[in-house]
Amino acid sequence: MNVLTMPARPYDDQRPGTSGLRKPVAIFRQPHYLENYLQAIFETVGGGANRTLVIGGDGRFFNREAIQTASRMAAANGYKHLVVGRAGLLSTPAASHLIRKRGASGGLIFSASHNPGGPEGDFGIKYNSANGGPASETLSRAIYARSKRIVAYRLVDEPDIDIDRLGKVSLGETEVEVVDPVSEYAELMETLFDFERLAELLTSTSFKMRFDAMHAITGPYARAILEERLGAPVGTVINGKPLPDFGGAKPDPNLGRSRNLVDFMFGQDAVNFAAASDGDGDRNMILGRKMFVTPSDSLAVLAANAHVVPGYSGGLAGVARSMPTSRALDRVAQELGVPCFETPTGWKFFGNLLDAGRITLCGEESFGAGSDHVREKDGLWAVLFWLTIIAVRGMPVHRIIKDHWDRYGRHFYARHDYEAVDAAAANSLMDALRDQVGDMAGKRLAGSIVSMADDFSYTDPVDRSVAERQGIRVLLEDGSRIVYRLSGTGTGGATLRIYLERYEARAWLHDKDARKVLNDLSFAAGSLAEIPARLGRERPSLVT
Ligand code: VG1
Ligand code: CO
Structure with a gap:
């Protein structure tokens, strides 16, 4: 195997933010900018050392090149096994799941989440650790410190791998396994939710939903799960094809940026339920007929109704919310008699609480909710959770919300x-x-x-x-x-x-x-x- 050591010079601006390193594509395209940061990650975590690394991204512009580069560098840095999403695609929650399931030592997710994509847009890198969650503050700081001292990076001198074909190939002495990005994630969802019950709801003539994938990563996931497995009519998922520039829009579901979906749900043709997810599939926006559910309320509703979801029927160990998230969750926790933690903004702060079994559910006001099933927030999971509540309680979204307010304020x-x-x-x-x-x-x-x-x-x-x-x-x-x-x-x-x-x-x-x-x-x-x-x-x- 031919390992090349390439000279580099350190950059001083590779400080990860709330969720990894995010910069305009133009910055990432500077000479060995991407390589420098990847080398800093590999050196900080102690190299590949015969370990497994998961690699995927949200499909944005520059994703495919980044995946080839990362694979060559991971091979040169000693990883034994790489698990890569087909076409370079993996949603953030799916990547988190794969890391955990394969016992990988970590994973690279190429995404700038809700930031715009395309040559003029943004690109990003998140490194997740063996628990499947975002690098801790301590690790992030260490990577940044290392990035300022990189003088060389390593890569194997091998041709591109075919990331569009499922199966195993070798890259130098490293085995690369290209996997279906959806199937293992869908299996995980099946262990948490009653798919028969959900299918009953989604195929009933009195229930219609719409899911807006915003031309980002959740398209293939939502189609496979909602339409193919659960039988929702074809067309339930809109904007389902991932595009490198997300069709020119910001894949950021919220009241301001999802105007079409919001207007649709407040208009004549509104359906019973609508949802949208962001660039990398970890966010969710929930809408009922003429009702926008704030993410803070949504989180509180999930906690208050968790007992109706098979995966959580055993109760919640505790819950957590980021500090700016409303305190609606705290009231539910109080009634359930479980602890409620208040953490800084960013999913990395939930990791220790989840790993220690101190919380089961957590979320943020920024359209993020999740549980101990992975170590990231999870957009489609939240949608399946809401659908379960609607099915079991036999109530539309606005009734569920009003009922919640009646009870808790x-x-x-x-x-x-x-x-x-x-x-x-x-x-x-x-x-x-x-x-x-x-x-x-x-x-x-x-x-x-x-x-x-x-x-x-x-x-x-x-x-x-x-x-x-x-x-x-x-x-x-x-x-x-x-x-x-x-x-x-x-x-x-x-x-x-x-x-x-x-x-x-x-x-x-x-x-x-x-x-x-x-x-x-x-x-x-x-x-x-x-x-x-x-x-x-x-x-x-x-x-x-
Ligand atoms: C924002 C949100 C935060 C979220 C982060 C990453 O961070 O406020 O709650 O965890 O994005 O989400 P900030 O620092 O811009 O407020 V995502 O979907 O980009 O992975
Ligand atoms: Co995101």
Whole structure:
């Protein structure tokens, strides 16, 4: 086997964000930029050492080249076995499952998730560890440190592998197995959900659904599971063909970016249930007829109804949510008598809790929910979970939600994003807030009084690692909350996210328009942070 050692020079900007390294494609196409980061990963985790590595991506532009490069480099770095998704495709949750199932030491997922694709779009690399989950903070920091010292990378001098044909081939001394991206994931879903019951629902004449794959990775998964296995009519899955540029749109399901699906569900021809997923298949958006379910509410509903899903009939060990996610979940946990953990934003913070068996379900306000079946959030899983609740309880989405609010009260919720703002201005805005938190308590704000304000820091209860400066929280005495943080997944300037939450126990007020209910909080959040003056923006570029 001919292993080449190629000279490189270190880059200093390969710091992973909330979810791996994300950069514009143009940056990734710089000489050996991709190779440098991959070599940093391999060296940080101690090389291949006869181990197995899973490789796949969301199908975006540059995916196929990246997979060839990664395979050659993995072979040269000593991996014995590579498991590659056919055509280079693997959704994030499917990759997580494969890592666990094959006992791999880790996996590479080429994705920039909900960021746009194409030559002008973004590309990304996530490294997941042997538990199937995103690299921990500690590992991510080590990879970054290593990336700044790379002076050479290794690859085998072999032709491209055929990633479009299932089966085993060799690459130098490494065995490469090209697998169907869907089948093992679908089998896993079958162990958690009652497929017969779901098929009954999806083939009944009184139930119709729509799933929007946004020309991203979930197309093949949704077609295979919803249409082929569960018998939903062909055409249930729309935009099902993965395209390298996602058809020119941002594969980011939310109220602002999924306008077509939202309008459809609020219009004349609305069906009973609709859902969408993002670029790499780990997010989910849930819609009922004339109803948008906030991801925070969705998570609480999943927890409250978990007993109807075969995979969770034994109960939940505990639950967790990211800090900005609404506290609807906390109320359910309290009633179930199980612990509820509050973690920083990003799935990597759930890993230890899941591995230690301290939680079964977890999620984020950013359209992510998941469980201990894998170590990533899982879009289609959430859809099957919702379908099960609908089938077992025999209720439409809006009844399930109203019933939930009746029982627990409603957490009105919205996220306001100021995207692609000047990074220095955004940082100084956060600094100014940080300076204020110490003496905010007791001050009047939005018709109430600040009960507590801080910059969130988290100590992992399992390994005691600490994550600081994870977002400014302002809690009010009436149960409302404002949270500020900067995005760690963007690639241009900075994105400020403001999360607004207001609790309402009284059932007769639950049908109010969230926008109106949150209006004074939104105004207070804007003036507290001096948004127009600091960012030069009057209003957010995205509200969801
Ligand atoms: C965003 C979300 C966060 C999510 C992350 C990755 O991060 O807020 O909840 O875990 O994206 O999701 P940020 O730092 O931009 O707020 V995905 O679907 O990109 O893997
Ligand atoms: Co994603």
